[in-house]
Amino acid sequence: MNYIAEIRQQNPLIHNITNMVVANYSANGLLALGASPIMSSAPEEMEHLAQLCQALVINIGTLNVAQVEAMLIAGKAANKNGIPVVLDPVGVGATPFRRQTVQRLLDNIQFSAIRGNAGEIATLANVDWQAKGVDAGEGKADWHTVAKTVANANGCVVSISGEVDYVSDGKQVVTIHNGTPIFPKITGSGCLLSAVCGAFLAVEKTSQNLTALVRACTAYAVAGERVMQGISSTQTGQFAIQLLDQLAILDDETVEQYGRVNYV
Ligand SMILES: Nc1ncnc2c1ncn2[C@@H]1O[C@H](COP(=O)(O)OP(=O)(O)OP(=O)(O)O)[C@@H](O)[C@H]1O
Ligand SMILES: Cc1ncsc1CCO
Numbered sequence: 001m002n003y004i005a006e007i008r009q010q011n012p013l014i015h016n017i018t019n020m021v022v023a024n025y026s027a028n029g030l031l032a033l034g035a036s037p038i039m040s041s042a043p044e045e046m047e048h049l050a051q052l053c054q055a056l057v058i059n060i061g062t063l064n065v066a067q068v069e070a071m072l073i074a075g076k077a078a079n080k081n082g083i084p085v086v087l088d089p090v091g092v093g094a095t096p097f098r099r100q101t102v103q104r105l106l107d108n109i110q111f112s113a114i115r116g117n118a119g120e121i122a123t124l125a126n127v128d129w130q131a132k133g134v135d136a137g138e139g140k141a142d143w144h145t146v147a148k149t150v151a152n153a154n155g156c157v158v159s160i161s162g163e164v165d166y167v168s169d170g171k172q173v174v175t176i177h178n179g180t181p182i183f184p185k186i187t188g189s190g191c192l193l194s195a196v197c198g199a200f201l202a203v204e205k206t207s208q209n210l211t212a213l214v215r216a217c218t219a220y221a222v223a224g225e226r227v228m229q230g231i232s233s234t235q236t237g238q239f240a241i242q243l244l245d246q247l248a249i250l251d252d253e254t255v256e257q258y259g260r261v262n263y264v
């Protein structure tokens with residue numbers, strides 16, 4: 001399937017319950033790609049939004065108690081309506097509140113995909129890890145096993161982003177060897193990727209969630225590589241802006257041509 005063409009044609013509405021750092025950037029990134037964003041965390045309107053939207057993205061970056069209530073209502077309503085739900089467990093290892101909230105979300109919501117950096121997914125797999133706040137941090141793990149384990153434990157697709165991205169549905173593991181080390185130098189690059197995963201899942205009507213996630217992660221990393229053809233590795237501000245520009249002109253053929261994807 002040509003996911004990007006489908007997104008531009010269908011213009012899916014993506015509901016994001018996200019953090020205050022990245023709300024604007026994520027909304028602009030979804031618009032650039034050809035989807036439509038709506039950002040909302042009001043518990044009062046979660047059920048109504050589930051009637052209107054084609055995907056839900058839950059991001060725990062700047063949690064508060066009211067937002068957790070909204071996430072639970074929205075996630076359950078999305079499940080009832082058959083809308084895909086993505087979880088970005090931002091900084092889940094950092095505090096007990098984040099850990100407990102992610103556990104509640106996983107216990108009450110059936111996610112289609114979980115997308116996080118190495119530290120976040122290592123935490124979900126109970127791997128010993130030195131995360132640094134919301135950043136990936138340091139440690140060693142067998143990522144094939146971690147991706148599979150977390151996918152099987154939660155009955156969904158799991159994507160671990162980093163120098164290599166690992167995507168698994170619990171059976172297969174796919175590695176993606178695209179991207180640029182400047183990505184972690186801008187805040188919210190992973191949060192936007194999770195929103196982009198929501199847009200790809202929104203147009204995937206045959207439950208090929210592994211394929212949708214692989215294509216989303218490949219497309220996004222290729223867009224980043226194309227930005228770096230025109231700027232230097234210290235131009236983080238330009239990178240943030242021009243990533244939006246590249247998402248706006250990216251097409252499925254380019255992703256196919258430049259994607260370095262291994263099915264293991
Ligand atoms: N060292 C690297 N080399 C190449 N690509 C990278 C590298 N690190 C991250 N990426 C790419 O950056 C993108 C965002 O992933 P990253 O792991 O930085 O997210 P994140 O840590 O969740 O970000 P944030 O929490 O700031 O939103 C992905 O497409 C990933 O492939
Ligand atoms: C910096 C930061 N703090 C909470 S969320 C966030 C955005 C990157 O995940």
Ligand SMILES: [Mg+2]
Pocket residue numbers: 088090091116117134190191
């Ligand atoms: Mg992140």
